Amino acid sequence: MNKHNSSKALILVIGLLIVLAATFFTNTKNLNKLDFFGLEVPVVPLKVGTNLWLGYEPLYLARSLGYFENEPIRLVEYTSATQAIRAYRNNTIQATTLTLDEVLLLLEVGLDPRVILVVDISNGGDVIMAKPEIKSLSELKGRRVGVENTALGAFFLTRALEAVGLSNSDIIIVDSEIDEHESMFLKDEIDAVVTFEPIRSRMLTQGAHVIFDSSKIPGEIVDVLVVSNDTLLRYPEKVETLLQGWFKTLDYIKTQPKEAAIKMAPRLKVSTEAVLSSYKDMIWPDLEENLRLMAGLEAPLLKTATQLASKMLQTHLLQREVVLTDFIEPSVLKNIRGAVSTASLE
Template identity: 40%
Template sequence: MRRRRFLQSMLMPALPVALAQGCALREDPLRIGANLWPGYSPLRLAVATGALAPEVAVVLDFPNSSMVLTAFRNGAVDAAALTLDEVVLLAANDQAPRVILVFDFSDGADVVIARGELRRLDGLRGKRIGVETEALGAYLVARALERVGLTLAEVDIVPLPVDRHEAAFESGQVDAVVTFEPVRSRLLAMGGRQLFSSSEIPGEVVDVLVVRAETLARRRADLQTVVNGYFGGRALALSQPDEAVRLLGPRAGAEPESYRAALALMNLPDAATNRRLLAGRGEGLSATLERLAQTMVALRSIEQVPPLGHLLVPDLVNGVRE
């Protein structure tokens, strides 16, 4: 940051000259932070196919959700691909988040997987469960434990970023993990047993694109380009998943077979559905946000329900031409 301020100070004397010569100075590309969750792949496909030009936006890869959340909090990224519970966390910490796009609803892609000898959720009492504590993991495991009358206090929560789930599970460092594709498929192949999935709490595990209110006001045109490009990438991901994996390579987050399996376990809403979800009139994500916030208060993830009325912004999906 100091280097950037130094360079800006060096450029300032040249600014009047540039303006006098009729030159327009463009802002830096939007920095969008995301982990390798396959539900975010349409955004990366927009970049890979040229629908989203690099001078408009770049997608920065992070190994786990907690790092994306931290980067957004610290201003290291302008936008972030996050889960809806993480948006509530940001709102509770006065980060002024605005949801401008719904990527997906997880319908079984997020899971609790235990070692093979653990056959039931109540068998997790006193066991070590690896989760990304600041991300979806803590929320999902708490909702799973509720089914059998257990609380987070009755298990041993092990903070564990998703890029370490497989190794920790294989080595016996943890007895179970809250994870998602493609790690899900690999752990099941290793003999893991799925005890709970997001399909059992439909509509609660939602991935969204988040910006700050200030960024939305200042970079609206560029963000509109991002949203437009996303829907082009979505069409490619759904119609040609093998081609999507070829274009993205390791950034697909999975091999072709696992990528297709992951897409089958989530719902990627189209532009029309996005408009309804973000409308904020007591339906769609408005009700889901309220329910999530209340649950997070009960779980002591946040102290109180933050103001939620301005979080959902349908303007950009309303501007998508189909």
């Protein structure tokens, strides 16, 4: 083959590779597997971890409603927040829902989580429940209190006890994973427990009652969605589709609250009425409210994180100060709003 023909052959090969690459990446959006010359090539899904909590349930509702547009997004449910955090740290999942205090702990150990969404703000959904004979928080002194071994459990319990002049040393702390709360209460292994929905609704039917809830510390229990910066760079379309599906689901819940409750109740293992009643116990910020909370140098979420970090240092939940620059990433939200604005003009 002469030099001229070699050059033509090389150009043809390069052209073919470009076409194949374009076909490959164009088709990854809506398929979990690609047919690549008769070979099935798996598409890497975006794995999103959660534990069971009504505030996270719109993710699963979005999936059932088909709002992820066939994008390869896989929801992975763990029995506790501790397991979800471990999976995120081990790169088993690329994104996870966490409370803001748990994000601060990830920053403390040198990880680089980026908050891309305020999922919900607890307004009564997180609670301390007790036996009928325990009428108030002050009566917890000397009692056995079940609490999950997480930053949220420790923080929430500490804030509650502060309200009545008690500390952790005044009670008997019993380690209790979220999936053990009901059984330990029924077996008389604990007198009270730090828990949240849907466990709250179940335990109300078993004789427990609420003696403290998160509405008493407004704005302090915030759930967020985090991803690594690497995930943002590698899977921008998947991340945007995830958030678009989230906000579309919030609209569905707002316009069809009963239908949404009917769909969510079986997974939560509570009644439809319990789900409807629980709506008031949390705030799901919409797109505009998310941008207000997260964007700018004076972002309210940054202020909340700064105050929270200070309280966690005082109570030794954090061992050192954490750097809070750049961990809030509103760019995905801005892209979504830009797309919505463009579509409305067309």
